[in-house]
Amino acid sequence: MQQGLRDVGARVITGLSEGVVDSLHSAAGAVASKPREIASLIRHRFGSADNISVLRDGPEEAEDGAGAAHLQSIPKFGSDEDCSSATSGSNSVTGAPGGPPSSRGNTLERGRSSSLDMLMQELQELRDAQTRLEETLESVRSGYMKECRLVMQSLQEERFRCERLEEQVNDLTELHQNEILNLKQELASMEEKIAYQSNERTRDLQEALEACQTRVSKMELQQQVVQLEGLENATARTLMGKLINVLLALMAVLLVFVSTVANCVVPLMKTRSRSVSSLLVFLLLAVLWRNWDAFSGHTSRLLHVPR
Numbered sequence: 243m244q245q246g247l248r249d250v251g252a253r254v255i256t257g258l259s260e261g262v263v264d265s266l267h268s269a270a271g272a273v274a275s276k277p278r279e280i281a282s283l284i285r286h287r288f289g290s291a292d293n294i295s296v297l298r299d300g301p302e303e304a305e306d307g308a309g310a311a312h313l314q315s316i317p318k319f320g321s322d323e324d325c326s327s328a329t330s331g332s333n334s335v336t337g338a339p340g341g342p343p344s345s346r347g348n349t350l351e352r353g354r355s356s357s358l359d360m361l362m363q364e365l366q367e368l369r370d371a372q373t374r375l376e377e378t379l380e381s382v383r384s385g386y387m388k389e390c391r392l393v394m395q396s397l398q399e400e401r402f403r404c405e406r407l408e409e410q411v412n413d414l415t416e417l418h419q420n421e422i423l424n425l426k427q428e429l430a431s432m433e434e435k436i437a438y439q440s441n442e443r444t445r446d447l448q449e450a451l452e453a454c455q456t457r458v459s460k461m462e463l464q465q466q467v468v469q470l471e472g473l474e475n476a477t478a479r480t481l482m483g484k485l486i487n488v489l490l491a492l493m494a495v496l497l498v499f500v501s502t503v504a505n506c507v508v509p510l511m512k513t514r515s516r517s518v519s520s521l522l523v524f525l526l527l528a529v530l531w532r533n534w535d536a537f538s539g540h541t542s543r544l545l546h547v548p549r
Contacts, residue, residue, distance in 0.1 A: 436512070443511055447504050454497055461489065 465486045469479065510520040530537060 280367075440512070443508060447508070450500070450504070454500065458493055461486075461493065465490075 350396070468482050468486070509516070513518045
């Protein structure tokens with residue numbers, strides 16, 4: 243979960259940074275392309291950008307040169323006749339065919355000054371547009387930074403939540419594992435106890451059966467001895483044979499009874515509660531058997547009580 247949150251945060255940050263960088267690059271390209279357009283315009287109109295200062299200073303130098311030439315062209319006259327002759331000469335000069343080139347130069351200078359004014363206006367507009375673009379870029383960057391901060395804060399909160407949830411899950415898993423281990427240990431100990439008790443009971447039963455078998459074998463040997471000794475008397479032999487057969491039948495019945503009792507007692511002695519309850523039942527039966535007369539007298543009295 244933490245790795246997923248980190249990937250989401252990295253993607254958000256990279257997306258926002260790429261958006262900001264792309265917008266900045268596009269704005270910078272637009273701002274950088276404008277001066278190139280202006281330079282191409284200037285080269286198209288004036289040949290090179292160095293002629294702008296010459297063109298801006300050209301009218302002032304032309305006016306200064308014209309004033310100086312006008313002052314130098316004014317001669318010093320000593321009388322009114324000289325002045326009249328000079329004025330007539332000047333009129334003749336101005337009326338000469340050299341007048342049209344000066345008017346053409348004035349028109350060229352005016353066109354150049356108007357084009358320079360237009361270029362200055364365009365430069366001012368570009369500067370205003372650049373300032374506006376910078377303001378918009380700053381606002382966009384501040385908005386992106388705010389969004390980044392909010393996203394980072396939310397991601398931090400989610401990471402803390404995930405860490406807390408992981409801690410809780412780890413605690414719960416540890417508790418469950420400890421409980422499972424305790425239960426397994428208890429079950430193993432109970433199985434060992436039950437196996438030990440069952441082994442002891444089976445050993446006791448096997449010993450009892452072996453004792454019965456030894457007794458039966460001894461009785462068979464005794465029967466054989468009696469048969470060998472009683473060969474002289476046929477009636478005695480027949481009686482002894484019948485008696486031995488009866489005894490063998492009784493022993494077989496006893497063995498069957500013992501085996502059935504053992505089979506009945508084994509399931510009663512598997513657990514402690516069953517063994518205790520069976521012992522209590524046996525004790526109760528023994529007490530009733532010993533005090534059967536008193537118990538029967540009390541029961542008869544209770545049954546024959548007059549109503």
